[in-house]
Amino acid sequence: MLYRENGQFKSSYRQDEALLPIAQDRYFVLGLIAFAYLGVPYLASNYLFLSILNPFLIMALAAMGLNLLVGYCGQISIGHAAFMSVGAYAAYNLMLRVPHLNFLVALVLAGLIAALVGMLFGIPSLRIKGLYLAVATLAAQFFIDWLFARVKWFTDYASSGSVSTPVLSLFGWQLNSPARKYLFLLAVVTVFTLLAKNLVRGHIGRAWMAMRDMDVAAEVIGIRPVYAKLTAFAVSSFYVGVAGALWGFVYLGSWEPLAFNITLSLNLLFMIIIGGMGSILGSFFGALFIVALPIVLDRVPAWLGAPLSTAMASHLASMIFGVLIVFFLIVEPHGLARLWAIGKEKLRLWPFPH
Amino acid sequence: MDLAAKARLLAVSAGTVAAVISITASAPALAQAKEQFFPMLVYRTGPYAPNGVPFANGYGDYLRLIDARDGGINGVKITYEECETGYATDRGVECYERLKNKGPTGATVFQPLSTGITFALTDKAPRDKIPLITAGYGRADSVDGSVFTWNFPLGGTYWDAADILVQHVGKKLGGLDKLKGKKIALVYHDSPYGKEPIPLLQKRASMLGFDLLLLPVTHPGVEQSATWLQIRQQRPDYVFLWGWGVMNSTSIKQAVATGYPLEQMYGVWWSGAEPDVLPAGKDAKGYNALVFLAPAGQGAVHKDIIKYVYDKGQGTGKKEDVGEVLYNRGMVSAMMAVEGVKRAQAKFGKKPLTGEQVRWGLEHLAIDEATIKKLGFEGFMEPIHTSCANHEGAHAAAIETWDGTKWHVTSGVYQSDMSVIEPIIKESAAKYAAENKLTPRDCSKEG
Numbered sequence: 193m194l195y196r197e198n199g200q201f202k203s204s205y206r207q208d209e210a211l212l213p214i215a216q217d218r219y220f221v222l223g224l225i226a227f228a229y230l231g232v233p234y235l236a237s238n239y240l241f242l243s244i245l246n247p248f249l250i251m252a253l254a255a256m257g258l259n260l261l262v263g264y265c266g267q268i269s270i271g272h273a274a275f276m277s278v279g280a281y282a283a284y285n286l287m288l289r290v291p292h293l294n295f296l297v298a299l300v301l302a303g304l305i306a307a308l309v310g311m312l313f314g315i316p317s318l319r320i321k322g323l324y325l326a327v328a329t330l331a332a333q334f335f336i337d338w339l340f341a342r343v344k345w346f347t348d349y350a351s352s353g354s355v356s357t358p359v360l361s362l363f364g365w366q367l368n369s370p371a372r373k374y375l376f377l378l379a380v381v382t383v384f385t386l387l388a389k390n391l392v393r394g395h396i397g398r399a400w401m402a403m404r405d406m407d408v409a410a411e412v413i414g415i416r417p418v419y420a421k422l423t424a425f426a427v428s429s430f431y432v433g434v435a436g437a438l439w440g441f442v443y444l445g446s447w448e449p450l451a452f453n454i455t456l457s458l459n460l461l462f463m464i465i466i467g468g469m470g471s472i473l474g475s476f477f478g479a480l481f482i483v484a485l486p487i488v489l490d491r492v493p494a495w496l497g498a499p500l501s502t503a504m505a506s507h508l509a510s511m512i513f514g515v516l517i518v519f520f521l522i523v524e525p526h527g528l529a530r531l532w533a534i535g536k537e538k539l540r541l542w543p544f545p546h
Numbered sequence: 547m548d549l550a551a552k553a554r555l556l557a558v559s560a561g562t563v564a565a566v567i568s569i570t571a572s573a574p575a576l577a578q579a580k581e582q583f584f585p586m587l588v589y590r591t592g593p594y595a596p597n598g599v600p601f602a603n604g605y606g607d608y609l610r611l612i613d614a615r616d617g618g619i620n621g622v623k624i625t626y627e628e629c630e631t632g633y634a635t636d637r638g639v640e641c642y643e644r645l646k647n648k649g650p651t652g653a654t655v656f657q658p659l660s661t662g663i664t665f666a667l668t669d670k671a672p673r674d675k676i677p678l679i680t681a682g683y684g685r686a687d688s689v690d691g692s693v694f695t696w697n698f699p700l701g702g703t704y705w706d707a708a709d710i711l712v713q714h715v716g717k718k719l720g721g722l723d724k725l726k727g728k729k730i731a732l733v734y735h736d737s738p739y740g741k742e743p744i745p746l747l748q749k750r751a752s753m754l755g756f757d758l759l760l761l762p763v764t765h766p767g768v769e770q771s772a773t774w775l776q777i778r779q780q781r782p783d784y785v786f787l788w789g790w791g792v793m794n795s796t797s798i799k800q801a802v803a804t805g806y807p808l809e810q811m812y813g814v815w816w817s818g819a820e821p822d823v824l825p826a827g828k829d830a831k832g833y834n835a836l837v838f839l840a841p842a843g844q845g846a847v848h849k850d851i852i853k854y855v856y857d858k859g860q861g862t863g864k865k866e867d868v869g870e871v872l873y874n875r876g877m878v879s880a881m882m883a884v885e886g887v888k889r890a891q892a893k894f895g896k897k898p899l900t901g902e903q904v905r906w907g908l909e910h911l912a913i914d915e916a917t918i919k920k921l922g923f924e925g926f927m928e929p930i931h932t933s934c935a936n937h938e939g940a941h942a943a944a945i946e947t948w949d950g951t952k953w954h955v956t957s958g959v960y961q962s963d964m965s966v967i968e969p970i971i972k973e974s975a976a977k978y979a980a981e982n983k984l985t986p987r988d989c990s991k992e993g
Binding site: 238239242243247288341348351352353354356357358368443444445446447448450451453487490501502503505506507510 | 602628661685739
């Protein structure tokens with residue numbers, strides 16, 4: 193009843209190719225964005241910003257980056273936490289060694305450095321596929337972990353190997369309160385989401401998807417595999433590198449190589465599998481699921497007033513979390529984004545289903 | 547599954563989101579209760595749980611003792627809440643954010659029991675004005691209170707630990723000069739924790755002319771065959787162990803399997819508790835470790851804990867485990883926090899205090915022999931006196947040895963050589979201040 197596109201005629205190609213062709217979608221998304229920018233900063237508590245919203249936004253960006261590679265181009269990577277750490281350490285070293293560098297510039301440069309490293313480790317993808325490629329990217333994970341733990345220059349000869357960052361300021365605006373950090377992250381994520389959404393609709397994204405669906409056929413219709421695969425690795429690593437720099441500077445503040453270990457790589461993969469492969473929206477769902485759910489589960493016994501010991505509550509949370517992952521995958525292997533799409537289809541028929 | 551069921555699922559996931567948002571709604575009400583809130587970052591799960599559990603039990607039991615026996619700190623009741631970190635830095639940061647505003651005056655003091663979490667909180671604590679106690683761990687350079695206003699590495703740092711180990715093996719050989727040409731291997735947890743002692747050991751190595759062999763072990767430390775192969779090849783004269791959790795017991799078992807003489811193996815104080823040696827049992831006989839603040843055993847305070855806490859069914863652990871090394875260390879850590887509050891109450895009044903006020907108390911701690919005796923901690927710690935320039939308060943430790951069933955203190959008390967350590971503290975603290983654009987306080991002006 194409410195969600196119908198009847199009467200919305202498209203009279204130009206431009207309208208037909210709009211990001212959100214249905215008016216209700218457009219209003220909903222614009223409303224959501226307006227709420228995120230204008231409403232949330234006044235409503236949310238510091239705890240919500242620091243523990244849920246900020247890590248959620250950064251992880252959504254990282255998951256989006258990984259989704260471009262795995263979901264759109266079909267190249268599996270379990271080394272993406274390593275590319276995040278490349279971004280983080282690149283930004284750290286740029287800020288440390290280049291005086292008066294604006295953080296935004298450092299962020300983009302860090303992304304570019306991560307893109308270069310990603311392309312380097314993407315080279316094996318030209319010859320190997322599937323699980324074999326996964327193993328090759330695993331090598332990237334271990335190598336980069338080792339590099340930052342051993343080569344002291346990257347951590348500015350810190351005795352413990354842990355680096356810390358000063359408070360950031362952008363054009364005289366100090367990023368010192370949780371709400372400001374949130375707004376900054378939101379702006380970055382909005383820009384990158386728009387870019388990603390447009391990238392996958394254009395010829396580059398189509399080349400990636402052709403590669404994913406059948407690489408021989410894609411080659412036959414004139415898509416160069418070298419170009420398609422390496423651009424996917426580059427763009428994906430760029431996103432992930434930016435996310436890594438944000439994770440280090442805006443969320444953690446100080447970190448050690450262990451912060452970007454294989455567990456994070458696997459978490460990123462879980463995010464896109466649960467959220468939905470080949471879906472930008474799915475990256476957000478997946479990130480929310482992985483970031484927020486363990487925290488919520490951990491706190492449920494306290495809300496209910498159940499006198500569980502800390503260890504018991506923590507074990508229970510891990511068990512329920514695992515069960516939920518399996519449950520969602522069985523119910524909808526295409527992820528939460530697909531559930532969302534099904535929900536929208538149902539809404540079109542509501543309240544008079546056939 | 548039909549579409550209706552799927553739509554229901556969608557509602558479930560929407561419910562999750564709603565639950566997340568409702569966290570905001572449950573913001574703590576500012577009740578003017580006479581309570582002092584102690585946050586507890588613990589790890590009772592994961593690879594470090596064997597060591598995290600006794601520490602958390604000791605910490606919690608002491609806080610309960612103060613409430614049950616004394617009715618709180620001068621009439622101000624203690625409240626506390628545990629938060630599970632699993633020894634992971636990001637979860638530790640989440641716990642910190644969750645607990646920092648609890649209680650009528652916010653969190654009193656954080657004790658993360660993880661060097662990684664300490665590093666992360668060192669940046670956050672000054673903004674929230676909450677002190678950090680890192681008794682025997684954390685940043686060694688945070689001894690310098692003029693730069694690290696909010697950090698308190700009370701009772702000892704890893705640089706003290708490394709220095710005392712070098713002194714001890716030197717003494718055994720008949721003088722520090724005898725170390726020339728010897729080879730010492732450091733088997734360390736490859737994390738900020740394990741890397742902390744390296745600068746001091748390198749400095750000592752160049753001063754005394756011994757070779758330092760650095761052997762990192764990756765988290766969590768169950769895979770060490772490559773490390774011990776190197777030890778078999780290189781035959782170091784001494785092995786210093788800087789492990790935690792399962793890594794310790796694995797190292798000791800590997801040493802036994804490799805045939806490395808355990809008498810020449812020395813652990814830091816985090817590698818010298820019962821859970822570390824028990825898996826190797828009788829074979830671990832002869833293994834040595836440092837002990838600072840709290841050795842194993844029971845004193846007057848333990849009797850009170852049994853009487854007021856365990857006999858009333860309030861204890862978290864088993865009664866038999868009261869008096870284990872890590873239990874005692876948790877207890878002493880809690881005691882130092884409580885003493886900090888008492889000291890601050892003397893200045894600011896007997897009411898719930900803010901973190902900022904407790905910080906003043908911690909900076910003016912004066913725990914002398916008489917106080918230690920009064921508190922029932924005789925034989926479990928050295929006196930601690932802190933000041934603006936010295937947030938550590940004591941630099942003493944002894945060596946303990948495992949006889950197959952029990953830990954025994956087998957050496958006198960050593961004092962670390964501050965003439966060696968002080969220059970690196972100053973240099974490292976100055977570097978931190980420059981990187982983070984901090985202006986150090988002028989300690990001569992602090993009251």
